[in-house]
Every structure is written in structure tokens, then in C-alpha cells.
Amino acid sequence: MRKFKSAALGSVLLMASGAMAAPIQVLLVDGASGGSFHNWRLTTPVLKAELEETGLFQVTVAIAPESGGDFSSFKPEFGKYQVIVSNYDAPEWPADLRRQLEQFVHQGGGLVVVHAADNAFPGWPEYNEMTGIGGWRNRNEQAGPMWYFKEGKLVSDDSPGPAGSHGARLPIKIVTREPEHPIMKGLPPVWMHATDELYATLRGPGKNMTVLATAHSDPENKGTGHDEPMLIVLSYGKGRIFHTTLGHDVMALSCVGFMTTLQRGTEWVATGKVTQPVPASFPTANTVSYRVDIAAMDPAFRKGILTTATPADAMAKPAPPQK
Numbered sequence: 001m002r003k004f005k006s007a008a009l010g011s012v013l014l015m016a017s018g019a020m021a022a023p024i025q026v027l028l029v030d031g032a033s034g035g036s037f038h039n040w041r042l043t044t045p046v047l048k049a050e051l052e053e054t055g056l057f058q059v060t061v062a063i064a065p066e067s068g069g070d071f072s073s074f075k076p077e078f079g080k081y082q083v084i085v086s087n088y089d090a091p092e093w094p095a096d097l098r099r100q101l102e103q104f105v106h107q108g109g110g111l112v113v114v115h116a117a118d119n120a121f122p123g124w125p126e127y128n129e130m131t132g133i134g135g136w137r138n139r140n141e142q143a144g145p146m147w148y149f150k151e152g153k154l155v156s157d158d159s160p161g162p163a164g165s166h167g168a169r170l171p172i173k174i175v176t177r178e179p180e181h182p183i184m185k186g187l188p189p190v191w192m193h194a195t196d197e198l199y200a201t202l203r204g205p206g207k208n209m210t211v212l213a214t215a216h217s218d219p220e221n222k223g224t225g226h227d228e229p230m231l232i233v234l235s236y237g238k239g240r241i242f243h244t245t246l247g248h249d250v251m252a253l254s255c256v257g258f259m260t261t262l263q264r265g266t267e268w269v270a271t272g273k274v275t276q277p278v279p280a281s282f283p284t285a286n287t288v289s290y291r292v293d294i295a296a297m298d299p300a301f302r303k304g305i306l307t308t309a310t311p312a313d314a315m316a317k318p319a320p321p322q323k
């Protein structure tokens, strides 16, 4: 009798601590990118591993056809998931699929947009409302103003010009703008993100958008001189969105700062809360911190990733000029 009682109490405690909670179901969509410079076949397994190692998420991958492909057998059933993570960049989707994603987020589903996923779908207004800002694929002032921080405040700038630019890949100093937001709570006010592209001149409606963190785009590195949005949250209907402009390649994804914000952002879009602690290895104001086991998921790592940071397939053909 006593034994039974303590076993029952044990399971009550486990339930209370969340250890027995069902994992958050995540659908990671990939299958296309704007060129060979974004190797989704390499980066998707990294994103999946980073989410699943928290124990909070179960990740299913859905490989979507490229624009104009045969979508007849692509039935992602968004409603079975709490979060959709997009690692997908293509110009267009069929109307019924667009409507399904709109309904999913509008009714309270979570969406996470990683790096070049904000290049996708320039002609889909609802998607651009979900991401807030995006670049390339012939976007210009028609896509909306540029958004950046000026004297500590988010401003919009409707001067004309193309959308989307970045300089050489360098470590990026990330500055927190919303320290009390659940995703940012406990993170240092300033930290160094590992080598990555610093997206600038992104344009979009910027509706229901809060910029959590920015980085200075350095004119010495083809930058704007502005403090550009890096981590963003938005709402669309009842749905929450986390948009990180970071994450060009496996090296960038291996940054402990990237990982932590991805993991926290994905939990927040699902539940509105963040229960994950900040890891002790989180980068500081002058120190990058990356996970070697994650970085080594890129086969180029063995050849010396800092000198061969361009994926082998991108070196085979010249990259189009806009990315």
C-alpha cells in the first residue's frame, strides 16, 4: 500500500514538472531555395536536431516541390502541428496551399521563419504580413518601407530601392531591444553571433511587428549604417510568428546564440511562454560560441570551415548576383 502511494505521488510530481508533457509537434518545411548558396539539404537536419535536443519538440520534415512543380501529392496537413518552421524559399505556391497556411496561422498556429525563408513569396501579401519584412526576388519599395532602428526606436523608411542586401560573412554583434520578451529574457544585452550574413534593407508591411534584437550594418562591409532587425516577433490573427534573419549556413546555425533563440522562439510561438534556461555557453559581448558537433554536420567542416565557408555546390557554379 505504501509503495503504491509513493509511486502515484511520483507520477504526479513528474506530471507537474512537465516531464511527461506531450512534445510540441513541429512541421519543418523545406524543398527549395533561391540558388545553391542555401543548402536546405544540409541545414534542415541541423534545425531538426537543434529543436529535438531540447526534448520539447517532435519535428516532422515536409519536402515541398519547387514553384511550378507537381503539388498534387504534397498534403502537409498543417492542422496536425502546433508550429510550422519554414526553411523554404520559392517564388510561388498554389492558392489552396497558401490559404491553408494563412488559416493555420490565423487560427493560432505558430510560424518560425529562418533566414532566406523571408526571401520567399514576394507576391503573396498575407505571407509578407506574417514575416513583416523580406528581401530579394525583385522586391523594391512596392513591397513596403525598410525598417530599422534609429536612436533606439523602430522607424520605417520609404525611400525607393531594392530590398535585401548583406556584406561578407563576419561575426555579428546582436543588440537586445526587448529584454523582457520571453524569448530574450535572461540573454545578455549584447552578444556575438557566429559568422553569418547580416541582412539589411529588408522591406515589408511591418504590421503587428516587434523587433527583439538588431545589429549594426557596417558601411565598411557593404552595409547601410543602420541598426537592422535580426530577431522579430509578429502576430497574424491569433497566431504568433518568430522570424530570425540569421542562419545562412551550418556554421551560422551552430552558434549557441542562434540555437538558443531558435529553440526559445519555437516554444514561444507554440505556447506563448519560454521554459528553457539560457545555456552557460551562451556567447558574450566579445566572444562567439558555437557547437562543434553541430558545425561538423556540414561535410565542409572537415576541410576547415572558416576558409571554405562557401558550400562546395555553391563554388561549382557562380551565384546569381542578388543573394
Ligand code: ZN
Binding pocket: 037, 038, 115, 116, 197, 247, 248, 249
Ligand atoms: Zn544567406
